[in-house]
Amino acid sequence: EEVSKLLELKARLGGDDGKHQFVLKTPKGTRDYNPKQMAVREKVFNTIVGCFKRHGAETIDTPVFELKETLTGKYGEDSKLIYDLKDQGGELLSLRYDLTVPFARFLAMNKITNIKRYHIAKVYRRDNPAMTRGRYREFYQCDFDIAGQYDPMIPDAECLRIVHEILSELDLGDFCIKVNDRRILDGMFAVCGVPDDKFRTICSTVDKLDKMCWEDVRTEMVKEKGLSEEAADQIGQYVSLQGGMDLAERLLQDSKMSQSKQACAGLSDMKQLFTYLQLFQVTDKVVFDLSLARGLDYYTGVIYEATLTQATPAPAAGALGSGEESASVGSVAGGGRYDGLVGMFDPKGRKVPCVGVSIGIERIFSLMEQKVEMEKVRTTGVQxxxxxxxxxxxxxxxxxxxxxxxxxxxxxxxxxxxxxxxxxxxxxxxxxxxxxxxxxxxxxxxxxxxxxxxxxxxxxxxxxxxxxxxxxxxxxxx
Amino acid sequence: EEVSKLLELKARLGGDDGKHQFVLKTPKGTRDYNPKQMAVREKVFNTIVGCFKRHGAETIDTPVFELKETLTGKYGEDSKLIYDLKDQGGELLSLRYDLTVPFARFLAMNKITNIKRYHIAKVYRRDNPAMTRGRYREFYQCDFDIAGQYDPMIPDAECLRIVHEILSELDLGDFCIKVNDRRILDGMFAVCGVPDDKFRTICSTVDKLDKMCWEDVRTEMVKEKGLSEEAADQIGQYVSLQGGMDLAERLLQDSKMSQSKQACAGLSDMKQLFTYLQLFQVTDKVVFDLSLARGLDYYTGVIYEATLTQATPAPAAGALGSGEESASVGSVAGGGRYDGLVGMFDPKGRKVPCVGVSIGIERIFSLMEQKVEMEKVRTTGVQxxxxxxxxxxxxxxxxxxxxxxxxxxxxxxxxxxxxxxxxxxxxxxxxxxxxxxxxxxxxxxxxxxxxxxxxxxxxxxxxxxxxxxxxxxxxxxx
Missing domain, CATH: 3.40.50.800 (Anticodon-binding domain)
Structure with a gap:
């Protein structure tokens, strides 16, 4: 009887004219936004754009696809996640993977050497979607960047002030902004005896400290990446350090760290950064944390990442399996300085120093949708x-x-x-x-x-x- | 000497490390928006969205790509212009070609039977770009639609009121909204002796009356499409007619037209429509015009199209060749009733009647960019x-x-x-x-x-x- 019911259902859905046999769905890893979700999205965007405009930013837009070669060689291993378009004659195209590379292409193409711009648009990654955690194949990025040759750390400090303003205004609970510097990390690796060619790979292992305990990170360094136990233990001592300007001062005196020119440059800039952060009144949420590494290759100076420190409200029943809940908190903003990227596009290799921040807008949407009572969200303003x-x-x-x-x-x-x-x-x-x-x-x-x-x-x-x-x-x- | 200079240039650009050999450009038919263009775009969007919201519309968003089969069989010959994504394993995907088909898919998938929604987003067509005339391969559509079973002509009249409000507020000069009805066209073809199987093809020839003179249209009907001269001449008499409610009344008395049930249904509705348009105070710009045909197959009732009637300001010197200027005016909004499209997606074929309007936003951007002094456009609101x-x-x-x-x-x-x-x-x-x-x-x-x-x-x-x-x-x- 069950079988006959199913067959009937199939016949009804299939039809005999073959007209209705398609599957009624959106592509894997994508979603529609219904009017209530759009109302929440608009509210979040208004807050964020309001902040960007308060800081005098302009906005630009770029096409959803780029020449394939524009994206080539920018994302390392993740290049396999890029969506290519079918070759239908003409140029080979790919969907944009982020907004940073199109921004750098835009600057180089138009020979722009200074701009403060934001760009909010969707980007595309053929990743394994985890939609209950707000991870999609089509998702928004929300970037603010300052390009130009300026006195050190002033634009960098403004980026952090912006993260502070946005997270405060969105009222998502307490948060913490961790700061570090690529030069401090590289200097640290050098003085701890990491071979030059292992900097990047050891750096990505350190980057896992937000998800793994030190013991596991150490094991990966030693067993998988072939680092000496001694070097790993020295790294272990440094990456446990957290502080503010005082920590930067202490490390400048540190007998080992002070041997690295790179680390010293990073540490002096870190001191300078904290001076500005004090003037901007945001030091209450900012921590200098030597374990912050961030994955992307193109960072050259300051890096930062903001996380919510309170437990998030319980998600819809059944939406998340156990153990996934904590992952739903995580990073809500991140960024850093990347002084080399624009030069990769300039025929003469002319560099345009850049620093920027990306707001993790999809996670913020998820949190807001949990926080507000969706039934009560108004989707029109009819008076x-x-x-x-x-x-x-x-x-x-x-x-x-x-x-x-x-x-x-x-x-x-x-x-x-x-x-x-x-x-x-x-x-x-x-x-x-x-x-x-x-x-x-x-x-x-x-x-x-x-x-x-x-x-x-x-x-x-x-x-x-x-x-x-x-x-x-x-x-x-x- | 010239040659050696060029060779030198090439060597410089090419580099010997092969790193800088790519072309620095956006894909064919696409463009970046710089901050000034974005400022104009934002102003235009604010006006349009303000109008949609005044009329109580909600907004939705859909992914930039759909399952390929969702788009199959919706666009007739134009399907060849659809951008397909490369098959990288998994589902076959295509970039959206318009916002109407995704809207119909959204309604059917979520079993929504009434909604008033707008959607502003980019769509993609592998067409021959004519960028100086505002025709791109990636371009915005800006759609307002009312779905639901309502009393005749009330939502249809609101769509026309919306076009009137938007074009008045944008202040682009005088405009005219032509109205017709698919049922009137079909009835007219029937009583003029056009064979049933030639309705669509004769309709698309009539659609060319905005670009071609009647003589040429007549020749195409007779020579290319094989219509009898007598039928063509009868059509010629009708399609020269323009008017308002009076014309609808006259045609209802017309000895030939009144023989077609379809035409009569369309003409009574046209009368009703003009009653509402009078209440909405927009009849000053609306003309019932029997030559308006509109290309798309899916229209089932009222159709309309708005054109600017004043000469547009001269475009940037050299941007347009002679003869292209008039084409740069053209349609700035269009739409109509399509009661069958949602049913194509419903497994049971349940219909959801829809009427909508699409604002020709790219043309409006072009006109605004010509109208405002771009040098003076402020890109930030810094106080x-x-x-x-x-x-x-x-x-x-x-x-x-x-x-x-x-x-x-x-x-x-x-x-x-x-x-x-x-x-x-x-x-x-x-x-x-x-x-x-x-x-x-x-x-x-x-x-x-x-x-x-x-x-x-x-x-x-x-x-x-x-x-x-x-x-x-x-x-x-x-």
């Missing part, structure tokens, strides 16, 4: 519904709603000739429309409109001449 | 630059700019330890920053800031306590 209590008043309703639109009022009327008053009022409840302008024979005779406040059910007659002003006044209060 | 007149005041500048950011003021300070006052003032002139807050030893001692108005060069001392209020007041006036 008033033009309704009628009696039949045959469609034309009067349309005339009034048209007047309201002309006055810039957000207004609706139902698309029915004779809707019931109750269903008009229900529509307001469902959509959170605060006011109803009710027309009836009597009101038309008297030249008034019955203005009803949905929440309190109060009704007052307002003359047509005063209606617009009254609606503005009442919805400004709301 | 005040924190400057210093003397050396060694970087820290004081950073402290003050930080205070301003905390107060929500859009502010900048230059990233130099000791910038010259002149270069700070020049920066304001270039970026249109209206105010400068100047710090000096004396000001710091007195607890004041010298607030300078860039335009008038006036300077007044303002106490630190009053500064934020004073900046707000002055920039609110601006």
């Amino acid at each position: 008033v519904l033009v309704a009628s209590a009696q039949k045959n008043l469609l034309e009067e309703r349309l005339k009034l709603v048209s007047e309201l639109w002309s006055a810039g009022i957000k207004a609706e009327a139902m698309y029915k000739k004779n809707p019931k008053l109750l269903s008009q009022l229900q529509h307001c409840e469902e959509c959170g429309i605060p006011l109803v302008a009710i027309l009836g024979e009597q009101e038309l005779k008297d030249g008034v409109v019955k203005l009803r406040t949905v929440a309190s059910r109060e009704e007052v007659d307002v003359s047509r001449a005063d209606l617009i002003e009254e609606i503005r006044k009442r919805t400004a209060e709301v | 005040v630059l924190v400057a210093s007149a003397q050396k060694n005041l970087l820290e004081e500048r950073l402290k003050l700019v930080s205070e301003l950011w905390s107060a929500g003021i859009k502010a900048e300070a230059m990233y130099k330890k000791n910038p010259k006052l002149l270069s700070q003032l020049q920066h304001c002139e270039e970026c249109g920053i209206p105010l400068v807050a100047i710090l000096g030893e004396q000001e710091l001692k007195d607890g004041v800031v010298k607030l300078r108005t860039v335009a008038s060069r006036e300077e007044v001392d303002v106490s630190r306590a009053d500064l934020i209020e004073e900046i707000r007041k002055r920039t609110a006036e601006v």
Whole structure:
């Protein structure tokens, strides 16, 4: 019997004309945004863009695909995650993997040597999606970068101030911004006896300290990467250090660290950075942490990463397996200085120093969707519904709603000739429309409109001449 | 000598390490948006989205690519213009060709039977680009649609009101919205003796009347499509007709037209539509025009198209060849009713009636970029630059700019330890920053800031306590 039911279902879905046999879904790792999700997304974007604009940033946009060769050699092993377009004749194209490489291409192509810009757009990675944790194959990046030759650490400090402002304003709970410097890491590796050719690979092992304990990291260094136990233990002592300006000062005096010119340059800049961070009043959340490594190859100076330190609200039941919960917290912003990338695109190799930050907007969307009561999210800002209590008043309703639109009022009327008053009022409840302008024979005779406040059910007659002003006044209060 | 210079250039560009041999460009038919273009784009979007929101629309978003089969069989011959992704294992994907098919897929997949939504996003067509005329391979669409079973012509009239509001507000000059109905066209073809199987092909020939004269259209019908001369001439009489509600009434009495049930249904609805358009006060720009055909197969009822009727401002010298100018005017909005599309995605074929309008945003961008003085477009909204007149005041500048950011003021300070006052003032002139807050030893001692108005060069001392209020007041006036 089960089988026959299934066969019936299949027959129904399949049809015999073959027209309806396709699967009704979005591609793997992607999703639609419904109106409620869009409302949350818009709110988050407004906060973030508001901050970028407060700091005087301009914005640019680039195509969703680039010449394949533009992306070649920029992402190391992750290049295998790039989406290529089919060769349909003409150029070979790939979907953008991030916004940083297109930005560098844009600067080199237009010979721009200084700009402060933000760019919010989707990027594409053929990764294993983990959509319950906000990891998608199509996802937003939200980047702010300062390009140009300036005095050290001033733009770098502004990037950190921006992270501080955005995370404070989004009100996602307490957070911590870890700071380090590629030069300090490289200097540390050198003085601990890591061979030059192992810097990058040891660096990516250190990068795992946010997910693995030191013992496991040490094992990987020694067993997998062939580092001496002595070197690993020396690294272990350094990467446990956290502090502020004091730590930078102490390490400048450190007998080993001070032997590395690179480390000293990084440490003096770190001191300078903290001076500016104090002026920017953000040192309460910033920690100089020698274990922060960050994976990307192109960083050349300061690096940073912001994480939420409070437990996140419990996700929707069943959405996450055990053990995945903690991973859903993690990094919500990160970035650093990359002084070499633009030069890779310039025919003469001219460098444009850059520092930037990327806001982990998809994680923030996930957190916001857990935090707000999605049922109550309003998806429109409609201020008033033009309704009628009696039949045959469609034309009067349309005339009034048209007047309201002309006055810039957000207004609706139902698309029915004779809707019931109750269903008009229900529509307001469902959509959170605060006011109803009710027309009836009597009101038309008297030249008034019955203005009803949905929440309190109060009704007052307002003359047509005063209606617009009254609606503005009442919805400004709301 | 010329040759040797070129060879030298080539060698320089090529390099011998092979690192710099790539071409620095965006893919064919695509472009970057620079900050000035983005500022214009943002202004246009704000106007349009403001209108959509005034009408109570929600917004959704869908992935940039869809399963290939979702797009199959929706675009007829134009399917060859779809960008396919390379098969890298997994699903076969294509970039979206428009926003209407993804919208229909979204409705069917989520079983949504009524929604008023807008969607602004980029779509992709492997067409021959004509970038000087605003025709790209990657371009924005800007769609507003009303889905749901409602009383006839009410949502249709709202779509026309929206076109009227947007084109009026964007202030692009006079415009005209032509309206027709697929049922009127089909009825007309029937009573003129066009064989059933030639309706679509004759319809697409009629669609060319905006670019070709009637004689040429007639020739194509008769010579290429094999229509009888008699039928062609009868069509010719109808398609020359233009009017309003009166024309609909006249045609309902027309001895031939009245023989077609379809035509009569379309004509009664057209009368109804004009009643609503009168209430919406938009009949000044709307013309019932029997020559309007529109290419897309999926329309089932009312169709419309808005064109600018004034000559557009001359484009940048040399950008357009002669004869291309008129083509740069053309349609700036279009749409219609498509009651069958969602049903194509529903396993049971359930229909969701839809009517919508697409704003020709790329043409509008082109026109706006010609209309505004691009040199004068501000790309940031910075209200005040924190400057210093003397050396060694970087820290004081950073402290003050930080205070301003905390107060929500859009502010900048230059990233130099000791910038010259002149270069700070020049920066304001270039970026249109209206105010400068100047710090000096004396000001710091007195607890004041010298607030300078860039335009008038006036300077007044303002106490630190009053500064934020004073900046707000002055920039609110601006």
